[in-house]
Amino acid sequence: MSHLSDIPPAQPDAAFSLIASFKADTAEHKVDLCPGFYRDDNAEPWVLPSVAQAKEQIHADPSLNHEHLPLTGHPELLLGSQKLVFGKARDLKRVASIQTVSGTGANHMAALFLATNLKPKRVWISNPSWINHTEIWKLVGPDVEQRFYPYYDTVHHRVDIEAMTRTLRKEACEGDVIILHACAHNPTGADLTRQQWETIAEICKESGLFAVFDMAYQGFASGDLDQDASAITHFFDRSDLEFAVAQSFSKNFGLYGERVGVLHMVVLETDTAAKVTPLLTQLSRAEITSCPSYGARIVAKILSSTILLGQWQQDLVTMSERMKSMRKALYQGLQHRLSVTGLTSNNPLSQRAFQLGLKKPCSV
Numbered sequence: 001m002s003h004l005s006d007i008p009p010a011q012p013d014a015a016f017s018l019i020a021s022f023k024a025d026t027a028e029h030k031v032d033l034c035p036g037f038y039r040d041d042n043a044e045p046w047v048l049p050s051v052a053q054a055k056e057q058i059h060a061d062p063s064l065n066h067e068h069l070p071l072t073g074h075p076e077l078l079l080g081s082q083k084l085v086f087g088k089a090r091d092l093k094r095v096a097s098i099q100t101v102s103g104t105g106a107n108h109m110a111a112l113f114l115a116t117n118l119k120p121k122r123v124w125i126s127n128p129s130w131i132n133h134t135e136i137w138k139l140v141g142p143d144v145e146q147r148f149y150p151y152y153d154t155v156h157h158r159v160d161i162e163a164m165t166r167t168l169r170k171e172a173c174e175g176d177v178i179i180l181h182a183c184a185h186n187p188t189g190a191d192l193t194r195q196q197w198e199t200i201a202e203i204c205k206e207s208g209l210f211a212v213f214d215m216a217y218q219g220f221a222s223g224d225l226d227q228d229a230s231a232i233t234h235f236f237d238r239s240d241l242e243f244a245v246a247q248s249f250s251k252n253f254g255l256y257g258e259r260v261g262v263l264h265m266v267v268l269e270t271d272t273a274a275k276v277t278p279l280l281t282q283l284s285r286a287e288i289t290s291c292p293s294y295g296a297r298i299v300a301k302i303l304s305s306t307i308l309l310g311q312w313q314q315d316l317v318t319m320s321e322r323m324k325s326m327r328k329a330l331y332q333g334l335q336h337r338l339s340v341t342g343l344t345s346n347n348p349l350s351q352r353a354f355q356l357g358l359k360k361p362c363s364v
Contacts, residue, residue, distance in 0.1 A: 014131055031330070038254060038319055046319075048254045050312035054301040071281045071289070073099020073262070074296035080303025081262040085215065085229050085245055086236055095264050096276035098284060099291040102259040103216045103248025108136050109263045110212050110244045112283055113276075114177055115141035118210060124168070124178040126151040130186045130214065133179055147171070149178075152188045159190045165199060174208030182245070183228040184217035191221060197231045204241055211235065211243040219252045223320035225313070235266075242267050249299050252316060258295025 019034045032043065040046040058064060072078065078097045086092055100106040114120060115137075123141065125133050127148040137146055149172075150163035172178065180200070183191055192200065204211050213235075218228045226233075235241050242265075249260040265276050284291075302308040 036251070037256065038251065038323075046254060048312065048315040050302050050308050050315050051253060051255065051298055053311065054298045054305075054308055058297050058301060066293070068290040069099065069293050069296065071285055072097070072277065073291050074293065074300050076300035076304050077260070077296045078262060080300055081247055081249075082264065084218065084225065084303065085232055085247060085264060087226065087229075087233060090233075090236065093270040094268065094273050095266050096273040096280060097262055097264045098277070098280040099296060100246075100261040100263050100284075101288060101291060102250050102261040103214065103246055104132055104136070104261075105259070105288075105291075106246035106248065106261040106263040107133065107212070107214060108140065109280065109283060110246050110265075111136050111177075112140045113265070113280060114210065114212070114244075115144060116283070117279065118175065118177070120144055120175050120177045120210070122147050122173065122176045124149050124172060124176060124209075126164075126179065126181065126185070128152065128187055129179065129181075133214070144177075147176075151185070152190055157190070159185075159192055159196065161192070161196050161199070165203060168200075168203050168207065168209075172203075172207045172209055176207070176209050177212060178204065178209045179212050179214060180231070182213045182215040182218070182231050183221040186214075186216065192231065194230065194234075197234055201235055201238060201241065204235075204243075205238070211241070213243065213245045215245050216248040217251055218247075219313075219316035220320055220323070223317045225316070240268070249295070253295075253299055253302070253312070255295045255298065258298070259292055260295035260299050 015034070015036070022030065022032055022034055032039070038046060077099060082092050082095055082097055086095065098109065100109050111123075120141075122145045123137050124147050125137075127150060129148075129151075134146060137144055149167045150160050152158075153160035153163075168178070181191075185191055203209070213232055215229070215232070219225050221228045232245055235243055244266070245264040247262045247264065250256045250258075253260070263280065265273070265280070267273050267276060302312050
């Protein structure tokens with residue numbers, strides 16, 4: 001008899017199952033609304049010009065080899081990613097960073113580190129949120145209670161800041177972890193204003209919450225890197241909050257398959273940061289030893305070159321502006337079809353379309 005014959009069947013991943021269903025659909029004029037992958041006008045993957053140029057330079061280097069990266073990751077990637085998130089002018093001695101297997105790996109490493117060291121009783125996740133947040137915490141913190149704070153107002157199509165803050169103030173406790181989306185909230189696309197972020201930061205301080213920022217879309221939400229990181233820099237500049245940033249380079253560099261990410265742990269004192277780094281390294285060593293190097297080299301090359309960095313920023317604007325125009329076109333097309341067929345906003349199709357953010361076609 002097999003030792004594994006009685007294991008329960010796994011549930012299929014909702015996002016990837018949707019992608020598979022779309023590919024299998026034989027409709028001639030189907031439109032791909034599956035999230036997470038940027039495509040060109042021909043619905044093909046787009047290699048960013050900055051990435052193409054970086055790859056050429058890497059391949060032309062006669063010293064290119066296939067050695068392991070250091071346990072903490074590519075040094076230039078870590079330095080460049082810190083400057084990207086926190087800005088060049090800030091003193092980053094309070095930040096402990098380690099390369100991860102993209103944003104999923106960064107979220108996983110943050111959860112594993114906190115479950116092991118902070119030992120929270122609860123983790124707060126937005127409702128709705130990226131599906132992997134719940135899966136990651138189920139895996140690394142099975143004894144950590146998952147709670148969900150209200151986030152999106154489906155009636156007024158905005159962040160329900162009143163319900164969000166009311167719930168956190170009333171129910172969140174000291175030592176709880178809260179997962180926050182730094183920009184381009186997944187899946188609603190609705191982001192907090194500067195003033196609202198200040199309120200959330202104050203709640204984190206008052207209630208003793210440890211925030212984990214999921215940073216998958218820097219440069220996509222507005223086309224401006226600093227603006228998309230403004231929530232994080234506000235938390236950092238307070239100097240009285242400890243938090244983590246799970247940073248992904250899959251989407252803003254188009255490096256989906258290269259799995260490039262970084263986890264940043266921001267603490268109050270430099271001595272603490274020096275303790276955190278080897279602990280992160282120890283956890284990473286037990287799981288993957290060393291992160292993949294190719295994508296890390298590409299991102300590091302771009303972030304360390306003034307010319308390539310400028311080209312990448314142009315690439316971000318190109319993608320951001322095109323996505324805005326596509327959303328507007330889709331909104332107008334749906335609005336026309338719904339009107340022609342006599343469907344109203346009370347129809348489930350119409351409700352779902354507007355819940356996807358199509359009420360605001362110029363926001364991403």
